[in-house]
Amino acid sequence: MKITTVKGTSDYLPEEVALRDSMQSAILRTYRSAGYEHISTPAIEDIENLDKSEGGDNLNLIFKILKRGEKLEEALASGDAHELCDMGLRYDLTLPLCRYYANNKAHLPAPFKSIQVDRVYRAERPQKGRMREFVQCDIDILGDASPAAEVDLILTTARALGSLDIGHFRIRINDRRILRSILSSQGFPTESLDTVSVSFDKLDKIGVEGVIAELTEKGFEPAAIEAFRAFLENKPQTPEEAASFGADSEAVASLRAIMDAAEALSDGTWEVVFDVSLVRGQGYYTGTVFEVESKDFRGAVGGGGRYDNLVGKFIGEKVPAVGFSIGFERIFGILKQQGKKTLESRPRAVIFFSGDSAADALPAQKAAAALRGEWDVTVAAMPKKLGKALSRYAERGFTAYMVVGQDDVLKELK
Amino acid sequence: MKITTVKGTSDYLPEEVALRDSMQSAILRTYRSAGYEHISTPAIEDIENLDKSEGGDNLNLIFKILKRGEKLEEALASGDAHELCDMGLRYDLTLPLCRYYANNKAHLPAPFKSIQVDRVYRAERPQKGRMREFVQCDIDILGDASPAAEVDLILTTARALGSLDIGHFRIRINDRRILRSILSSQGFPTESLDTVSVSFDKLDKIGVEGVIAELTEKGFEPAAIEAFRAFLENKPQTPEEAASFGADSEAVASLRAIMDAAEALSDGTWEVVFDVSLVRGQGYYTGTVFEVESKDFRGAVGGGGRYDNLVGKFIGEKVPAVGFSIGFERIFGILKQQGKKTLESRPRAVIFFSGDSAADALPAQKAAAALRGEWDVTVAAMPKKLGKALSRYAERGFTAYMVVGQDDVLKELK
Numbered sequence: 066m067k068i069t070t071v072k073g074t075s076d077y078l079p080e081e082v083a084l085r086d087s088m089q090s091a092i093l094r095t096y097r098s099a100g101y102e103h104i105s106t107p108a109i110e111d112i113e114n115l116d117k118s119e120g121g122d123n124l125n126l127i128f129k130i131l132k133r134g135e136k137l138e139e140a141l142a143s144g145d146a147h148e149l150c151d152m153g154l155r156y157d158l159t160l161p162l163c164r165y166y167a168n169n170k171a172h173l174p175a176p177f178k179s180i181q182v183d184r185v186y187r188a189e190r191p192q193k194g195r196m197r198e199f200v201q202c203d204i205d206i207l208g209d210a211s212p213a214a215e216v217d218l219i220l221t222t223a224r225a226l227g228s229l230d231i232g233h234f235r236i237r238i239n240d241r242r243i244l245r246s247i248l249s250s251q252g253f254p255t256e257s258l259d260t261v262s263v264s265f266d267k268l269d270k271i272g273v274e275g276v277i278a279e280l281t282e283k284g285f286e287p288a289a290i291e292a293f294r295a296f297l298e299n300k301p302q303t304p305e306e307a308a309s310f311g312a313d314s315e316a317v318a319s320l321r322a323i324m325d326a327a328e329a330l331s332d333g334t335w336e337v338v339f340d341v342s343l344v345r346g347q348g349y350y351t352g353t354v355f356e357v358e359s360k361d362f363r364g365a366v367g368g369g370g371r372y373d374n375l376v377g378k379f380i381g382e383k384v385p386a387v388g389f390s391i392g393f394e395r396i397f398g399i400l401k402q403q404g405k406k407t408l409e410s411r412p413r414a415v416i417f418f419s420g421d422s423a424a425d426a427l428p429a430q431k432a433a434a435a436l437r438g439e440w441d442v443t444v445a446a447m448p449k450k451l452g453k454a455l456s457r458y459a460e461r462g463f464t465a466y467m468v469v470g471q472d473d474v475l476k477e478l479k
Numbered sequence: 480m481k482i483t484t485v486k487g488t489s490d491y492l493p494e495e496v497a498l499r500d501s502m503q504s505a506i507l508r509t510y511r512s513a514g515y516e517h518i519s520t521p522a523i524e525d526i527e528n529l530d531k532s533e534g535g536d537n538l539n540l541i542f543k544i545l546k547r548g549e550k551l552e553e554a555l556a557s558g559d560a561h562e563l564c565d566m567g568l569r570y571d572l573t574l575p576l577c578r579y580y581a582n583n584k585a586h587l588p589a590p591f592k593s594i595q596v597d598r599v600y601r602a603e604r605p606q607k608g609r610m611r612e613f614v615q616c617d618i619d620i621l622g623d624a625s626p627a628a629e630v631d632l633i634l635t636t637a638r639a640l641g642s643l644d645i646g647h648f649r650i651r652i653n654d655r656r657i658l659r660s661i662l663s664s665q666g667f668p669t670e671s672l673d674t675v676s677v678s679f680d681k682l683d684k685i686g687v688e689g690v691i692a693e694l695t696e697k698g699f700e701p702a703a704i705e706a707f708r709a710f711l712e713n714k715p716q717t718p719e720e721a722a723s724f725g726a727d728s729e730a731v732a733s734l735r736a737i738m739d740a741a742e743a744l745s746d747g748t749w750e751v752v753f754d755v756s757l758v759r760g761q762g763y764y765t766g767t768v769f770e771v772e773s774k775d776f777r778g779a780v781g782g783g784g785r786y787d788n789l790v791g792k793f794i795g796e797k798v799p800a801v802g803f804s805i806g807f808e809r810i811f812g813i814l815k816q817q818g819k820k821t822l823e824s825r826p827r828a829v830i831f832f833s834g835d836s837a838a839d840a841l842p843a844q845k846a847a848a849a850l851r852g853e854w855d856v857t858v859a860a861m862p863k864k865l866g867k868a869l870s871r872y873a874e875r876g877f878t879a880y881m882v883v884g885q886d887d888v889l890k891e892l893k
Contacts, residue, residue, distance in 0.1 A: 066793045067525050068581040074521035076579050082517045100857020107488035108611050111481050129545040133602050165490050168483040188547050197519050213840040266736045326837035380480045423740035426627040443514020
């Protein structure tokens with residue numbers, strides 16, 4: 066039998082789970098305090114729902130579940146590998162949320178403010194920092210087209226991040242309509258806007274000349290490319306500057322309003338900054354996109370955006386939607402590196418009893434029961450070397466102990 | 480796109496998740512207060528670990544995950560259906576716990592008292608009450624052979640069940656060694672003890688004559704069968720009565736000690752009763768087995784037992800182990816039917832603002848922030864029909880509201 070976890074997944078030790086639990090409850094408490102409601106969906110979804118979703122690269126990363134019984138035999142006989150599976154593990158929480166909303170709309174308020182804190186699965190090539198099973202923490206507002214929804218998500222996410230004690234952070238913000246309208250006005254054809262955005266997204270990596278070379282290679286009009294070069298060399302720093310490059314005025318106004326409202330409510334530990342180059346990978350975003358950046362946490366610790374067309378794929382009517390996700394695993398990884406213990410815990414004590422029969426433990430169990438209002442108390446057989454055992458308990462965070470039948474008093478453990 | 484969940488799995492509405500969350504935190508709090516430590520393992524395990532485990536019927540219920548990339552192509556080319564999968568979803572939390580202990584032993588205390596609250600998966604034929612994805616809540620003690628471990632598990636599980644407000648319950652208890660030693664003394668061969676136990680397990684369904692007929696058909700010695708009939712017709716009601724049928728004296732003494740110690744510490748809401756017919760399905764149990772029974776909850780709401788050989792399959796050395804699991808889904812189902820709401824919650828308020836721009840929401844967001852010490856507060860656009868909207872909020876459990884810019888006072892909502 067193999068004792069390690071499957072590649073890309075992880076066992077968590079008690080002290081790690083204590084930290085993860087306390088992070089999750091801090092996040093959940095903050096989300097709930099802003100009126101969001103916790104929901105739960107299965108980790109397994111119909112394979113067709115997953116395959117037909119607009120998950121971008123994630124569609125290549127779906128863990129597929131083999132059919133069973135007769136249906137498996139039929140599939141094997143057909144010789145068609147695409148027929149082998151009927152279900153898959155979800156790769157994010159957004160697609161399941163849209164299905165959930167369609168399935169349960171009659172029982173949900175409008176607008177609906179949801180919380181999801183759950184595991185997702187991606188068949189990534191195992192490598193450091195790329196996990197195949199990990200936790201996402203999402204809030205979403207469904208059924209609200211107003212920019213007040215974005216503000217609510219930003220404020221709530223910022224408070225949740227604040228509760229995790231991650232220090233100062235910046236929320237980069239953009240609107241997909243801004244880049245698209247600029248590109249259109251420069252003469253790029255509508256059907257190529259995504260391709261150009263993808264090249265643009267590489268700006269940090271390949272520089273202005275790299276992007277221009279890529280667009281030239283793709284065969285776009287020289288005039289459009291030249292206009293785009295001017296834009297790249299003078300990247301707009303505000304939504305208003307973007308407007309001067311031909312950005313859609315409604316998108317500019319909406320973004321400005323969101324930024325101003327959010328900044329007005331910031332407690333000073335975070336700020337909102339416009340970043341015209343922010344695109345994000347998911348295919349389903351239609352408007353605002355966000356990403357949270359923390360110096361201490363090297364890179365993105367959150368992200369999200371508006372996806373007004375995804376719910377409609379399930380219910381046929383358009384339902385505006387916007388969500389914000391916290392990068393739980395990255396924050397956990399860094400807090401752990403920083404040596405952070407659980408954010409909340411009760412004091413722990415151990416009570417020792419002599420003997421090894423069930424009856425011998427009785428007085429210790431009674432003493433433990435009496436202390437549990439205030440303490441987490443474990444009952445243990447008296448170790449051969451008490452001193453050594455006590456140092457081990459102290460290392461694990463225990464702060465008191467008692468030896469039943471010897472002194473029956475709770476003593477401090479250092 | 481399909482809007483329903485895959486068969487045998489479930490979406491949970493906000494009020495259901497509120498109840499489930501509060502049940503889980505009550506259970507977790509109780510477990511922690513007795514010194515158990517929360518751990519976490521992946522939902523995905525290596526397919527060989529799952530296949531080679533002693534999971535009994537559950538081995539036929541494993542959801543298998545298709546290989547990917549080149550390895551899938553090789554498997555398809557080989558034409559061997561057994562080669563198609565490399566991983567599977569766990570069917571319980573006990574096998575992963577044993578693997579976990581083997582993998583992390585160096586970092587764990589001895590004995591190790593673990594908590595697991597997590598999802599498991601079984602490819603059951605979908606039918607009422609049989610779920611394919613469900614939550615298990617387990618505590619286990621690894622590395623403690625003493626019956627004091629059983630007592631600790633019983634007391635802690637009883638307290639956890641008590642915290643869920645399920646009324647009076649009985650803990651049925653037995654020791655697998657008792658039945659096995661009785662059968663041996665009656666002349667059944669050692670290698671057939673499991674088969675005979677399986678027939679015995681059907682006593683409630685097929686009666687004494689049914690069991691006898693089955694054993695006769697299986698071709699056992701008439702003398703052994705007659706001795707077994709005498710046992711069936713005078714089923715022992717105590718461990719001591721079992722001793723008179725030839726039960727192993729060590730098992731009898733251990734069971735008696737466990738029962739007495741547990742009873743001595745009961746708060747009167749539960750009792751421990753000996754049941755010689757209790758077997759339980761898992762192949763891996765070696766000694767004590769428990770099952771919790773509640774009249775109000777029609778059937779088992781918990782179960783467990785000692786499995787002293789399972790960890791050894793991973794680690795090569797024998798590690799005694801015993802665990803107790805709470806039937807979370809059954810208890811949730813009944814509490815829900817009883818109309819039980821969340822066991823703990825903060826009061827909820829809604830603050831309305833007029834307008835639909837991001838700026839319009841600012842005063843409401845400020846008012847909400849000021850109230851969140853005590854309240855969960857949601858900010859919402861002023862509805863067209865306030866009265867109707869307020870009744871809907873009241874139905875959802877909101878108890879106060881405010882209209883910003885109109886009166887700015889929190890008013891009671893009934």
